[in-house]
Amino acid sequence: MFRALILLFAFTAATRAVEKKPNFIFVIADDHRWDAMGAVQKEHGEKARYPWFETPSMDRLAAEGVRFRNAFITHSICSPGRAGFLTGQYTHANGVMDNGTPFPIDSVTHATLLRDAGYQTAYFGKWHMGNQRERPGFQHAASFVDQGTYQDCPVLVNGVRTPTKGWIDDVSTDFAIDWIKQNHAKPFSVVLGFKSPHNKRGGPGLPERIRNLYEGKTTRRTPNCDLAAVYHPPLTEADKGKERGLSANAVHLDYLRHIKGIDENLGRLLDALDDLKLAEDTVVVYSSDNGYYLGERGLGDKRALYEEGLRIPFIVRYPRLFPKGKLVDEMVINQDLAPTFLDLAGLPAHPGMHGTSFKDLALGNKPANWRTSFLTYYRKELGDTPTCHGIRTDNAKLIFYPKNPEWTEVYDLKNDPYELTRLPADGPLATSLKAELDKQMKAVGFKP
Structure with missing residues (x-):
C-alpha cells in the first residue's frame, strides 16, 4: 500500500510538471553577429577572429541549454527581422519589409496568442518599427521610440514618456527584472530588446565600466575581407589589406565592448530568475535581429545575403525539459520562435505562420521533414545593397x-x-x- 502511494505521488508530480505552463523570455540584441560569442570563438580555435573575447553569461546559457549553430535571419535588416520573430511569418506576409514601417497593430503574434491564453505579456527596451509608440500584443511596455539613445534615453512606460538615467541596456534590464519580480505569480511572456551593439557605438555610447576594455587587443582578418561585394567594383591589388567598411580594429573593439555590456545584463537577468526560483520553468532565448559585417567584402552593415549578414546567435534554455550543453546543427530561422513558444505553452501555431517549432530538435529528435533550405531576401532601402x-x-x-x-x-x-x-x-x-x-x-x- 505504501509503495503504491509513493508511485501515485510520483506519477501525479510528473503529470503536473508536464502540465505546468512555462514562462518565456526572449532577449534580442541589435546587430549581433553569430560568431561574436565566447563559446563560438573557443570552438573556432586557430581560426577564431577574436579568440580572447569572452561572454560568460551567453556561454552559461549555452552550457545550461541548447545552442543552435546554424541559425539565420531570413530578411537581414532590423525591423523585418524583429517582425519575423514576433509573427512567425516572412516579412512579405506580415507587412514589415523595411525599417520605416510600423508593426501592424492587428498582427497575430506569439504575444497576442499567449496573452489570449492567460499569459501576462510585457515588452522592454528596443522595439524599432519606424517611430511606432504602440507595442501590439503586450499588456505592459517600457520601451523607447525608434533608435533611442545610449545614454539617459527617454522611455515610454505604457505610453507615458519617462526620463531615465544611465546606459539604456542597463535601464531596460532593470525595467524587465523589476516587472518580473512583481508579476511572476502568473505565467508571463517577456521580450527584452537591447540597443547594443547597433551603431553610434563606443565612447560615450558605452557605460564607463567597459569603455576601455580590450585596449591593446587585435582582431583577425578573414579571407573575404579582400573581396568586393558583387555589386561593387572589384578590388585592385593596391586595395587589398586596406581598411574598408568596418574592417578597422578600433571599430571591432567597440562592437565587442557593447556585446560584453549586454552579456553582463543577460547575466543579471539569469541571476534574477535564480533568486526568484523561476529558472526551472522559464524558457530563455537569446538571439539577434540580424547578422553584421565587420569588413568582409568591404561591408559594414547587414542587408546583403552573404553569410555574415544572415547568421545569428541562437541559444535556448528550458531546464525542465531541454538538455544541457546540447549543440544542434540543423537550420533554424527567426520565424521558428513564435510556433516554438506556442508549442511549449501547449497551444497550436497560427495557420498563417511559416516557421516550425524547434522543440523536437532541442530534445534531440530531428523531425523527418525538417527543412534543408530556406528562402531569404532583401528589398533595397538605405545604402547601395x-x-x-x-x-x-x-x-x-x-x-x-x-x-x-x-x-x-x-x-x-x-x-x-x-x-x-x-x-x-x-x-x-x-x-x-x-x-x-x-x-x-x-x-x-x-x-x-
Missing part, C-alpha cells in the same frame, strides 16, 4: 539580383564557407538551387 533574393541550403547558396541577373552568385558553402569562389550561374549546382528557390518561393507565396 540592391534588391535581391536567394536560397540557402545546408551546404550551398544562390543569390539572384532581379535588375542585374548577371550578378547571380552561387556558392558551395561546404567547401567554401567564406564564399570566395563564385560558381557558374548555369552550372549543375545553380540549376538545382534555382529549382529549390522556386519551390520555396511558391511555398510561402513570395513574388519578387
